[in-house]
Amino acid sequence: MNPVIAITMGDYNGIGPEVAAKSLLKIDTKASTPVWIGTPSVLDKVIAQYGLPLLYHLASDIYDIKEQHVNLLPLQSGHQEAVISYGTVSGLAGALAMKSIEFTTELCMNRTVSAMVTSPISKEALSLASCRFPGHTEYLASLTGSKEVLMILTSDRLTVALCTIHLPLKNVAGQITDEVLTRNLTLFMNSLKKDLGIESPTIAVLALNPHAGDGGILGTEETDLIRPALQKLNDKATRFEGPFPADGFFASAAYENYDGIFAMYHDQGLIPFKMLSFGGGVNFTAGLPIIRTSPDHGTAFGIAGKGTADSSSFLEAYHLALKMVLNRNSFHQ
Known part of the structure; x- marks a missing residue:
């Protein structure tokens, strides 16, 4: 199977789902298999709201993903259903973002997926969800036991x-x-x-x-x-x-x-x-036992929901994740 690259949901009240969906339209699924991990209603709303011609396979579990397809793996969160309110700081959005990060990290750690691309998160929303870490770097270090x-x-x-x-x-x-x-x-x-x-x-x-x-x-x-x-x-x-x-x-x-x-x-x-x-x-x-990339921007609450978010950095993050998978394989050979 080609490298499987997982994408976290991020904070759904920001531009993360939008730039992820726009990027998924441009990814060559013959070279890698993308899997968006989150709440289906979030991605569905973005697709409908912006009229994106994005089709995906709804996987029942990680072993049900299809090559040469965009895949969506539903997040089994135990929380109430996500309701998008663009530009709003929400404890529920923070909690679901955390759950997506945790689940995706677990998949990377057990080598079920090859790498992860993390969508932007709100530090304030994470704090409302009782997350004690100031950002992805520190959070992933804790989840993977990396000092x-x-x-x-x-x-x-x-x-x-x-x-x-x-x-x-x-x-x-x-x-x-x-x-x-x-x-x-x-x-x-x-x-x-x-x-x-x-x-x-x-x-x-x-x-x-x-x-x-x-x-x-x-x-x-x-x-x-x-x-x-x-x-x-x-x-x-x-x-x-x-x-x-x-x-x-x-x-x-x-x-x-x-x-x-x-x-x-x-x-x-x-x-x-x-x-x-x-x-x-x-x-x-660097220093994690897994590959993790992300765009170099945040949630951009100010433009969330307007359909104007530039997906270039997110697409580059996906391409770099794939490049790192291939480079590490070559480095260790």
């Missing part, structure tokens, strides 16, 4: 990894230790090789402080932590360079010379990434 994970975003223009992710800016410096740097730089290097198929990657590492600390006047993390970590990790198969002041690095388009860019915190990496890649960027998680 070392890394958030990476990639497009046809650049690939960025984040040393720290969803935490207040005031806490960032305290989280950047030799252990964290070594672990996350190694995860990034291995993922570029295994997931993106880059044999000998060159990685640019951004500084934490303005002007890379300016000789210690603006901070000493560059001299005390970052440079020693890079020197320790450099080898013949990988080259780490930096730390570079982030503003000049992106303003000079130096990112074009590297296979990967390692940012110290969320906005340092994501602001330039989204400016350069929005619409075509993909988020994926």
Whole structure:
């Protein structure tokens, strides 16, 4: 059987079901088998509302999916039926999104499906559903028992990894230790090789402080932590360079010379990434025992229900999931 790629429902009050349905129309089902996992009424409403010519096979269970078809696997949630209210934060929507993530992760863990593409979720809705995790990355790490994970975003223009992710800016410096740097730089290097198929990657590492600390006047993390970590990790198969002041690095388009860019915190990496890649960027998680990708946008409640959502990033997320399946198979052969 071709690789089976599962798609989570996400928050149905956002644009997730819309961009998923639009993408499913464009997927080559001869190369992979897509399975949307969620509440049938949600996908049915989107198809009808936007007049999408999307046909699917309604599978009774995961073993009933059909090759060369779009498949829908109903979510057995135990909750009340989903009722779409576009742009609304709902505890039920959060609970069903969680259930879809949990079930799909289980299918990936037991190798029933090859990879998963996660649709956007609302952190506020998850909180209303008593979810204690701030995002997909942390949630999937818990579900899979993974202690070392890394958030990476990639497009046809650049690939960025984040040393720290969803935490207040005031806490960032305290989280950047030799252990964290070594672990996350190694995860990034291995993922570029295994997931993106880059044999000998060159990685640019951004500084934490303005002007890379300016000789210690603006901070000493560059001299005390970052440079020693890079020197320790450099080898013949990988080259780490930096730390570079982030503003000049992106303003000079130096990112074009590297296979990967390692940012110290969320906005340092994501602001330039989204400016350069929005619409075509993909988020994926390194360090998991499974393959997980997602579009680089959120629920977009403000445009939900209008039919104007761009599905490009979601389709790229699906294509990357398939590419990663094939790359990992080749890497381990």
